[in-house]
Amino acid sequence: MARKTRVLFLDRDGTINQDLGTYVKSRDEFVLIDRADEAIADARAAGFMIVIITNQAGIARGIVTPEQVEDLNRYLNELLSVKGTFYDRCYYCPSHPDYPHPEYDRFIECRKPSPRMVEQAIEDFRSEGIEVDRSGSFFIGDKLVDVECGLRAGLRTILVRTGHNEEALCIERGVLPEHVADDLYQAIAGYVLPSVSR
């Protein structure tokens, strides 16, 4: 019988680390948003697994390499380890519809708002005997595409006001998250954890 688990699916840039308005390429450009690491540690302590779901079209655009993205993902876990925590999995989409690339076009279907990367993560957990409880899991991000991705995957959704803060755009498009929080720490400490301990 599969073990059931709740997952926090998290966008990366603008949600966990500061969005510089361009693609983050190096470790010195990768700066955690205040208390994001603490929030992830608290969520894990409460039983959540952590999955990063990120669009990295800078790869198809030739601005950043897959090796750089993977190094930054490793660096994130190094930073989290300072708080005694870590993320479980990370999925990134290298493609962009406006920047065709022979190597990356086959991944275009993964790009958020498509829920494809979430579905892949759920499938990968399943292959390890872990069943993701979607109704108890969340997608948290700073953009409309994050909210849409979470909704399409049947997850609970939270928009954070860091990064691009697309709260107004979400309202305009009628793509409404369950909750809006000032940042990841407020999302988790102020909303996720109280809502699951009720």
Ligand SMILES: [Mg+2]
């Ligand atoms: Mg973002």
